[in-house]
Amino acid sequence: MLVIDRATYDAIVAHAKRDHPDEACGIVAGPEGSDRPERFVPMVNAAGSPTFYEFDSTELLALYKEMWDNDEEPVVIYHSHTATEAYPSRTDIGLASEPGAHYVLVSTAQTFSDEHGNNEGPVEFRSYRIVDGEVTEEEVSVVDSLPAPTG
Amino acid sequence: MAIEVRIPTILRTYTDGAKSVSGEGASLSELIDNLESAHPGLKDRLVEDGDLRRFVNVYVNDEDVRFTGGLETSLSDGDQVVVLPAVAGGA
Numbered sequence: 001m002l003v004i005d006r007a008t009y010d011a012i013v014a015h016a017k018r019d020h021p022d023e024a025c026g027i028v029a030g031p032e033g034s035d036r037p038e039r040f041v042p043m044v045n046a047a048g049s050p051t052f053y054e055f056d057s058t059e060l061l062a063l064y065k066e067m068w069d070n071d072e073e074p075v076v077i078y079h080s081h082t083a084t085e086a087y088p089s090r091t092d093i094g095l096a097s098e099p100g101a102h103y104v105l106v107s108t109a110q111t112f113s114d115e116h117g118n119n120e121g122p123v124e125f126r127s128y129r130i131v132d133g134e135v136t137e138e139e140v141s142v143v144d145s146l147p148a149p150t151g
Numbered sequence: 152m153a154i155e156v157r158i159p160t161i162l163r164t165y166t167d168g169a170k171s172v173s174g175e176g177a178s179l180s181e182l183i184d185n186l187e188s189a190h191p192g193l194k195d196r197l198v199e200d201g202d203l204r205r206f207v208n209v210y211v212n213d214e215d216v217r218f219t220g221g222l223e224t225s226l227s228d229g230d231q232v233v234v235l236p237a238v239a240g241g242a
Contacts (some may be wrong), residue, residue, distance in 0.1 A: 012214075023242070025238070033158065043238075046157060046242075047239075049241070050242075051241050051242045052212065052240075052241035052242075053239060053240060053241060054237055054238070054239035055237065055238040055239070057208045057217070057237070059214045059235070060208060060235055061208070061210050061213060061233060061235060063233055064233075072195065073160075075188040077238060079240060082242070083242060084242045088240070089182075089240065089241060089242050091239070091240050091241045091242075092240035093240075095206055095236075095237065095239050095240050096240070097159065097160075097161045097236035097237075097238070098160060098161070098238075099161065100160065138189070
């Protein structure tokens with residue numbers, strides 16, 4: 001199960017809406033081994049595409065170095081689908097390289113229409129584990145604030 | 152001549168869980184061959200048809216090797232090499 005606080009959840013949804021019709025992407029970092037998504041980091045989609053996303057390689061290195069310095073890891077890796085449902089595509093599955101991360105997929109497909117622009121439809125927000133090509137959907141629990149760390 | 156190589160989580164199955172390993176070589180290509188002898192299977196995850204895989208990023212002293220000659224990028228003692236899989240996907 002992914003436990004995420006309301007403010008981070010809203011920030012991911014807002015990023016997806018802002019970048020629509022291009023795919024939005026980013027991570028939420030947290031202390032290594034904690035499974036706590038604490039630090040929201042929106043990234044630029046270097047592909048600038050409605051059907052593809054990729055972190056810029058220089059920014060990717062800077063992000064990981066920052067996480068290593070902070071003893072953090074990517075707890076959540078998110079991106080949006082802008083015309084299809086919030087389910088990992090074959091490409092998403094093939095390229096998933098963080099077996100410990102929650103892969104969050106947000107779909108803005110119902111949120112906008114050609115005729116009416118922003119029509120305030122629901123944004124789909126779903127989370128998955130992707131390990132060795134196996135996709136497992138998990139429950140998403142949105143809380144006011146994350147519970148105090150244990151241990 | 153020792154060069155430190157940072158290994159991403161997904162490839163640590165080849166390094167017995169080690170976050171970094173050291174190797175040697177005068178070029179990235181030589182370094183990868185050298186790593187392969189100690190960590191069989193690693194090379195295939197980095198190289199395909201004689202070139203770096205499209206969705207694997209390799210940095211030498213913070214420079215993406217795609218801009219410095221790819222596998223022919225020259226290395227010297229003390230260089231820091233980082234391997235990071237691309238974070239990418241798409242609908």
